[in-house]
Amino acid sequence: MKPTFNTFVFVFLFVFSISSCNKEDIFVEEIEEVIAEEEPVNKEDASSEVTIDPTAPCDFNFSDAVANSTIIINCVMDLGNQTINLPENVTIVYEGGDIINGSLNFSSNSIISGQLLNSSLTIGGTKPQLKDANFVFDPERWGIVEGKVADDVALKNKEILQTVINQAKKLGISVFEIDALDAFFKVDLYRMNRDANARASIRLPEDFHLKMTDKTFLRVQPNPAPFYTLLSTFLVDNVTITGGNLIGDRYEHDYSSVFDEHGVNRDTHEWGSLLYIIGTENIVVEDVFFSNPSGDGIMLHEETFRQADGTLYPGKKETNNALIKNCVVSGARRNGISFLDGRNIVIDNCIIKDTGNGSQAYNNTGTKIYSSTGVEPRFGIDLEAIRYRNDDGTLRQTALNEDITIKNSTFENNHDGDVLLYTCNDVVIENNNFDSWIGNIAAYNITIRHNNFKARVNNGKSYPRAIHITQRKDPFGDEMNFNYNIYGNKIAGYQNGISFSGEDFNVYNNEVLDCEAGMWIGNLVDTEIHDNTFTSSKTYSYGLRSRGGSSKNVSVYNETYNVNYRPIDFQGYNTNSTGYLKIYDCTFNSANSGNTIYLKNANYIEFSKITSNVKMELISSNNILKIN
Template identity: 35%
Template sequence: MKTTKTYSLILCCCFFFLACSSDNEVIEDPVVVPPPGVEEPISDAPCKFNLNGDLPVNGVMVIDCILDLDGKTIELPENFKFDFDGGIITNGTLKFNGGYIDGRLLNSKLKIEGSTKLKNPAYQFLPSRWEIVQGKTTQENALRNKKILEDNFEMAQALKAESFSIGAMDAYFYIAEEYVEGNYYPTLEAINVPSNFTLIMSNDTHIRTFPNSSSKYSLLAVHDAENITIKGGNLYGDRDEHNYAGGGTHEWGHVLALRSAVNVVIDGVRAVNGAGDGIDINSIGFTHTPEGYKPSNNIIIKNCILDSNRRNNLTVSDGRDIRIENNQFLNASINTAHSTGIAPGFGIDIEAERERGDDGELIYDEMARDIQIVNNIERGGRKGAFLVFIGYDILIEGNQTENSIGYSFGNGIKIRKNKITAVGSDKTEGTAILAGRTANSETIYNNDISENEIIGYNVGINVKNRDTKVYKNVITDFTTAIFPSQLENSEIYSNTLNSSRKDSRGIFVFMTSVNNITLRDNDITVTSNPIKFASVNLEPEAQNWKVTVTKNTTRSPVHNLITMSHNIDVIDNHFFQSFEIYDSKSIELSKNRIDTNRDGIHLKNTNLSIGIKDNHINIDPTKECIIVQSTTNDGEVLISNNTCVQ
């Protein structure tokens, strides 16, 4: 073991080291580096030497005492090195010419100049060495904390650190608008993480927003920077201590902001209680002005916890090639005792901005595309789990949520293999997947909803617009499983729909027009109408529109129903109940098998242009295979080649 000594100066002499110290002892053991964030005690003994004498080229000095430079600048010989052994260098400047310094010797009262590097490229930031004020403090101290941390980032970069670690620290940082003269830019006034940097924080790292009244802020930010990893740590907004008195929504106070961030990984960060978002991803400039546009891209958000942020837990307004994986999105936008959640209120919101010019053409101010939302957990949110308000080529896969998933405007959106489970009465009355908008379908198309498991929602899937596939979903315990509306050129197929809830329906098309829609190979077990069309395709423009219902299997004590609807072909299905048609036009029932203890097919009220042919109907002997009320003219119904077994 090493014995105590004042200092050791090691000279490289051919093939051996000559150790020189006050007691002439040879250094036998290397310095043991403590775990990240553990601050070793500093000797309180002043050094019995100074650096004013001649120092050798390639020398190594081991510091185990307090070395006071007395305010001087010490010019070091070539390749001189400093090792740590419980001491510190203070009150002056070291001017290097190569060599290295152990990072544990760095502190607020030592200035480094010249060219050197850290002995260990994994730099450990030790708050007490830098006079970080921890705990509740003043605005002045919180602002100073911010400057200290940013200055350390820059210093570590200059010393060629490969990573920057923070262990135990609990401190406030002031990043608000009030202290800035002139224009205020939230991501510039945040704690900025520079390019080519790895920031590693521990579970005991707590970085807090000093309470403020700014309508916009960012606590930690990547601004116009690249090649960055941020790992671990706890980041806090000031949501419940924020001063909202200045008017406005104050919805832009973000915990972590990525603005024109490129090649960035956010891993295992906890971001909570932002007055706005937990994480916000956006870009400098606009897509329609390429000379000033710097899109965020190639971003990974993984293993994070985003909790109780007032607006959304995560927002993407502009960015591409983004993967959001294995995170927990908790309590998004909930109301707290001290602040009310604000819209939109989602775990994740993809919300690029666009507008129409005077010529009617779309102008894309922002673009959010090529985004993957994979294997996340969402619980407890106020409004919904994940929403693509405006976005393109988005994958939402393998997530477990309590709240809804959906899209408003976009194409190339895939919602698949998610498990959505209703929790609480407000969820059981809602819709699990909201797919599209009652709006022009110009940009809402080519979307895919597949292999999801939906449990306990009032409506499983509400789907609109065009060129959409809804398939292989398993939906249970619902009132309506699938609700198509204003849908064109789409397929709904191979879904399993099962509910014992009172008055539950399988596929319900109501008061809408749909065109070139195929419902096929679905397996439906419900307590009311397995398939129901009501007031469908009545608009003049829909007079030639068509719906095809084929190869489905349905079970229910209640009949399938077409009422006040036009242009529906029902072909080659297996129905374990009767089929009724009211006040409808251009309906074909052919090649179906109907097994029921009621009448097989029943036409009521006034119907026009009805074809019933090639069906196989098994009924109770006391019932009839086909009944046509006299209110329907015989010439309007073609009945041929049906098989009736009683």
């Protein structure tokens, strides 16, 4: 028996108009539908679906558009090189189609899907709102040519990407996404100038997030120029760069002799960078892989040189509040990261490796031949601000690096060293893994703490040193290296653990293992060395050593040294001393009781409460006090 149904009445009232790519769907009017009785279902009709071909021409044009309407683009709308003026409150929605070959002039309160933007469509009139907060860049849609290309194509690639970035920014886009892309960009130039570098590069605007993926490869077009920058931020703030691979031309670069546009010889070819951050505040660079620039992976700088006291000239900008996190910088020819000027900068959880490697070649006259081989300084990170002394002795700080933190990072196989504290102040280096060393030129207010140093081995020989801080005085006798706190570090397998000279050092709670020498001291003023331990089974291992050097208000206490040779070995120490070196409450042992605490030409040392299994040997040494 056939079931019976009650009668249902459905009334649909549409108070808005909807436009689509098919004329019969442009307007949907008020509909009244009455269903008196269920009809048998035709299974064949139910399974059939209408297939829309998004590459087919649209069968309507924008002349049909009315105010307050929505136009769905699931076909190809060819504007025929015309400019179309749209009414107000129009929404154009992407559903797989395209709008090409012309211009759309929008009126107020209009919206367009970002997917519809392309290289042949010009947007004019009142700026429309983009339907989606993020813009997804489609390389094919915009005419990017991927793979190896000629210079003119690589230049066109750069111009296209820059144009789209600029257009997206003007339309209010703050997140610019790139997924699968592998293309070369011509960004080289022959002028050493921050502004020029930025203009030749792919430049990011302010309040902008460039979001890339592991499938994104932006490559420098191989070139013979002395300078290039692949990606830059120039005098813009609030920038985020995430993901992606930025690749230099180190092994394809032409290193032939070259002059810049001013006739200056630039044969070193050392100024090719992958990211140049210039006068930018509030920038985050995260999860980016940098590799093989002819110069540096990342450079940070201010807009222009500072005034003599280190303050900015009125209206000029510095790089401030920068975070570089979870990045890899690999195979840079010069430095992995160069700090030329900046404040409040953090390097966090990065890997910096294989910087500056290769053996320098020379011609038959001893002149360097420049090639893909590394070029000085060849450090993982170089903090090198330009500053110098005036004739009257005052410091001229035309650049500065201060309030820098380098933490949680790994340094591997960097040619000349891991971190160079060239000219900087207020720097914290903590919780990193090193396989070479931290060095200095003129730096102050430095903290090196809780790092792990494990020496790499080159040609069967351990790396020479882990931490090496040298003394440097200016022409007026003032020390340029002072106020160092070095503590909580673990150092293993080096020829020498920690060596240092300067003023106002506090070196404590460090553990040094299996080095040839635990600690070297030079000229020191106002320094405390305490609670360090040194253990080594190397045949000729020393605890505390010095060759020359002097002390003024220096104390060594609560130290524990267990070595195979001499626990203390001072030669030529304190020959011109102005005060005693005080050593107390320490343990100095040797595995061979026939060895000694060895003092030759050493003077003004006071020992008290010393525990040792070896005797003290004095040769031409004076004013050695032993107090128990």
